[in-house]
Amino acid sequence: MPPKTATTIALGLLALGCAALSFFLGPAHIAPASLCHGLFSGQGIDAVIAREIRLPRAALALVVGAALGASGAALQGLFRNPLASPDVTGVTSCAGLGAVVALYFGFAALTPALLPGFAILGALASAAALFVLSRKGVGVMALVLAGVAISSLATALTALALSFAANPYAMSEMVLWMMGSLKDRTLSDLAYAAPLVIVGVALLLSCGRGLDALTLGEEAAQSLGVDVGGLRARVVLGVAMATGAATAAAGAVSFVGLVVPHLLRPFYGHSPARLILPSAMGGALLVTAADIVVRTVDPSEQLRLGVVTAMIGAPFFFWLILRLRREA
Amino acid sequence: MIAFENASAGYAERIALRGVSAVFEKGIVTGIVGPNGAGKTTLLRAALGLLPLMQGVIRIDGRPLPQWSREALARTIAYLPQGGEAHWPVLARDLVALGRLPHRDRDEGAIDAALQRADAAALAHRRTDELSAGERARVLFARALATQAPVLLADEPAAWLDPAHQLRLMALLREEAKRGTAVAVTLHDLALASRHCDALLVLHEGRVTSSGVPKAALSDETLASVFGIAAIRTADPAGGRALLIPWSLL
Numbered sequence: 001m002p003p004k005t006a007t008t009i010a011l012g013l014l015a016l017g018c019a020a021l022s023f024f025l026g027p028a029h030i031a032p033a034s035l036c037h038g039l040f041s042g043q044g045i046d047a048v049i050a051r052e053i054r055l056p057r058a059a060l061a062l063v064v065g066a067a068l069g070a071s072g073a074a075l076q077g078l079f080r081n082p083l084a085s086p087d088v089t090g091v092t093s094c095a096g097l098g099a100v101v102a103l104y105f106g107f108a109a110l111t112p113a114l115l116p117g118f119a120i121l122g123a124l125a126s127a128a129a130l131f132v133l134s135r136k137g138v139g140v141m142a143l144v145l146a147g148v149a150i151s152s153l154a155t156a157l158t159a160l161a162l163s164f165a166a167n168p169y170a171m172s173e174m175v176l177w178m179m180g181s182l183k184d185r186t187l188s189d190l191a192y193a194a195p196l197v198i199v200g201v202a203l204l205l206s207c208g209r210g211l212d213a214l215t216l217g218e219e220a221a222q223s224l225g226v227d228v229g230g231l232r233a234r235v236v237l238g239v240a241m242a243t244g245a246a247t248a249a250a251g252a253v254s255f256v257g258l259v260v261p262h263l264l265r266p267f268y269g270h271s272p273a274r275l276i277l278p279s280a281m282g283g284a285l286l287v288t289a290a291d292i293v294v295r296t297v298d299p300s301e302q303l304r305l306g307v308v309t310a311m312i313g314a315p316f317f318f319w320l321i322l323r324l325r326r327e328a
Numbered sequence: 329m330i331a332f333e334n335a336s337a338g339y340a341e342r343i344a345l346r347g348v349s350a351v352f353e354k355g356i357v358t359g360i361v362g363p364n365g366a367g368k369t370t371l372l373r374a375a376l377g378l379l380p381l382m383q384g385v386i387r388i389d390g391r392p393l394p395q396w397s398r399e400a401l402a403r404t405i406a407y408l409p410q411g412g413e414a415h416w417p418v419l420a421r422d423l424v425a426l427g428r429l430p431h432r433d434r435d436e437g438a439i440d441a442a443l444q445r446a447d448a449a450a451l452a453h454r455r456t457d458e459l460s461a462g463e464r465a466r467v468l469f470a471r472a473l474a475t476q477a478p479v480l481l482a483d484e485p486a487a488w489l490d491p492a493h494q495l496r497l498m499a500l501l502r503e504e505a506k507r508g509t510a511v512a513v514t515l516h517d518l519a520l521a522s523r524h525c526d527a528l529l530v531l532h533e534g535r536v537t538s539s540g541v542p543k544a545a546l547s548d549e550t551l552a553s554v555f556g557i558a559a560i561r562t563a564d565p566a567g568g569r570a571l572l573i574p575w576s577l578l
Contacts, residue, residue: 080415213429215416216471219409223376224475225402225430270416 004274007267011281015062018288022058023050025292027299056190057182061288063190064182064250067197067242068092069283070276072257074204077211077272078235082265082320083144085257086243090126090150092254095240095247096177097154097161098122102248104165116192120244126150127236144321179306180253182291193249200242201280207234208273215272253306255313256283262320329354329479329510330375330405335384337374338534344370346534347384352479352512357505359525359542360514363555366531368514369410372481375512376407388479402430406477410484410514412468417457420448420467427474439474446470446500462493469500480504482513486520498524518555522546522572523564530554543570552578 024032030046038046039055072085086092102108102118133146158177162170210231213221218228246253260282261275268274290308297303330352337345344367352358352375360368373379375386377393386393388404396404406427414423424439443449448466456464465485472480482501486494498520505511505526515521521528521542528545530537532554538545551559551572559572 209429213426215414215418215423216426216468217409217413217415219373219376219378220407220412222378223402223405223407223409224426225399227398265416269422270418271422272416 004268008278008281011264011278011285015065015281015285015288018285018292019058019062022061022288022292022295023054025295026054052187056185056187057291058288059190060182060185060193060249061291062284063194063197064246064253065256065282065284065287066201066280067246067283068253068256068287069260069279069281070201070204071239071243072283073261073272073275073279074207074211074235075239075257076261077207077214077275078232079143080214081143082262083258083317083324085255085261086123086239087151087252087254087256088144088258088317089130089147090154091123091130091239091243092247092252092257093151093154093158094126095119095123095244096252097158098244099248099251100158100161100177104162104167104170112188112192116196116245116248119248120196120240122154123240123244123247124236126154127240131232131236175304177251179304179310180247180251181301181304181306182250183301185249189249193245196245197242200238200240200245201276203234203238204242205276207231207238208276211235211272211276251304251306253287253309255309255317256286258320259313259316260286262316329389330512331387332371332375333385333387335374335386336382336534337370337379338382339379343382344534345374348531348534348536349384350529350536350539352510353527354478354510355505355508356510356526357501357524358510358512359521359528360512360531361516361518361521361528361546362531362537365533366554367534368531369483370534371529371531372407372483372512372514375481376405377401399430403475404477405479405481406472406475408468408472408480408482408485410487412465414456414464414468417455419452420454420456420459420470421452423456423467424448424452424470424474427471430475435474438476442470442474442476445473445503447496461488462490465489465493465497469497473504478508479510480512482511484514484516486515486517494520518546518559519571519573523569546572 024035028049030049034046035050038044039050041047068086075084076082098118098121099115102115107118108115129150159174162174210226213224213226222228261279264278264282265275268278291305293308294303294305332348332350335345335348360371362368370379374381388396424442425434428434428438443452446466446469448470451459451463451467459467485497489497501511501513502524525542527540528542529539530545530550537554538550551557556578557574558576558578560575561570561572564571
């Protein structure tokens with residue numbers, strides 16, 4: 001087995017191990033054996049906890065992390081820029097805005113599919129702005145600044161939407177959307193998020209060849225038979241689906257898409273194609289681990305998932321900018 | 329191999345090629361020269377199908393360009409863009425392997441052969457961001473060779489190279505032509521072009537001003553009207569090839 005495949009498998013196993021740990025961990029102290037029994041038999045209070053609380057949470061952490069990791073890897077490949085990621089470019093906050101509009105204005109009550117649908121629309125809107133930028137070919141700074149502008153606008157509109165919402169508690173849920181959380185997620189959240197994320201990530205995986213070719217620049221990629229316009233559209237759609245569904249389920253969990261691909265890149269020979277699947281695994285691992293940390297540090301769960309990822313990610317982002325400036 | 333028949337093409341703001349007729353033959357190094365903005369790069373981009381024609385036709389192996397599928401064209405024409413770049417610090421060997429993308433394989437034999445021919449075998453396991461400009465140029469050249477295409481188009485491959493690397497590059501291009509490849513290369517250095525190309529195409533404001541063997545293509549009148557310069561002429565002591573050195577402004 002090539003070492004790269006082994007690394008990917010190890011990341012996947014670690015993520016699954018963390019998910020198992022997350023499944024066994026909770027305020028109700030139940031023996032792992034009874035939880036497993038409850039999960040498979042469906043009988044008793046243990047079954048309710050296993051199936052409706054622990055399983056959705058552990059599985060959603062994997063799904064959300066995989067979506068963000070793969071989206072980050074694909075965006076970095078498309079922009080040929082290690083600063084591009086769904087959060088830095090504002091895709092996550094726009095997806096959050098879409099989800100908030102769907103939830104607090106009754107659309108999600110009409111049919112549950114509208115929640116991820118609106119989030120994906122929000123992600124697509126910001127991705128479209130990036131699409132225009134990437135066609136014109138922008139530098140690192142323009143991309144990051146555009147991301148700041150898009151994010152701030154989306155955040156402001158999210159606050160506006162929440163303050164107009166009929167629900168009196170809407171404003172207090174602002175934090176949830178800004179920082180992300182996996183608290184109190186249900187199987188129905190998992191049921192819409194998982195398929196959309198799988199399709200989105202599969203779409204991104206299919207872009208690998210073209211992203212590798214882009215290492216040589218756009219014209220060389222085109223001369224190698226890559227339809228660069230189609231590639232851009234596929235990456236943007238894949239990112240919007242994966243990030244949109246993940247954000248609808250968990251709010252805006254930041255920096256996973258930035259940090260994970262960057263850390264893994266040297267292990268995969270800096271190839272954008274080889275990096276997508278491992279980034280999905282690594283993202284799943286990071287989000288699951290961060291969710292365990294959140295629950296261990298603060299069992300009352302006032303601490304949000306995104307707080308932990310941002311505390312790792314934001315200093316990293318800063319360090320990355322400093323390093324890129326030195327190189328430039 | 330590639331024939332331009334009365335081809336015109338351009339961008340939103342300006343027309344860059346005006347009724348160009350020219351041929352890039354197999355087994356020959358064709359040099360494309362002309363002042364800045366003459367349409368040299370546009371000519372290569374049009375041949376690659378990166379720019380639609382407004383008029384005329386480009387035939388590759390006799391077949392009009394629009395009839396070629398994207399991938400078949402990619403296997404037929406290898407392109408070395410200007411100021412070649414590698415955006416990620418990949419290993420040189422992995423960069424060269426990208427030349428196999430049109431074939432959807434990773435033919436290690438073809439990659440080895442390309443590295444050998446580009447004089448870059450020793451660089452295979454180095455990271456591209458740790459190579460000097462000359463080394464990187466050879467690795468990118470190997471990437472183009474790895475496609476094993478019957479046509480090789482190179483845009484300003486000699487720019488940024490020191491004289492020794494320029495000579496080495498031109499020798500490599502000549503070797504490719506000897507294998508039967510149709511090689512076309514844009515150059516700014518008229519001395520280099522007249523010394524190493526079998527045929528020259530002189531472009532000026534999107535039109536072909538003259539063409540043919542270097543001596544005929546770069547006549548004194550052409551040098552004056554197209555480049556606005558005068559040149560000193562001399563003969564290659566070995567082969568008797570006519571050479572020129574751009575000397576003074578007119």
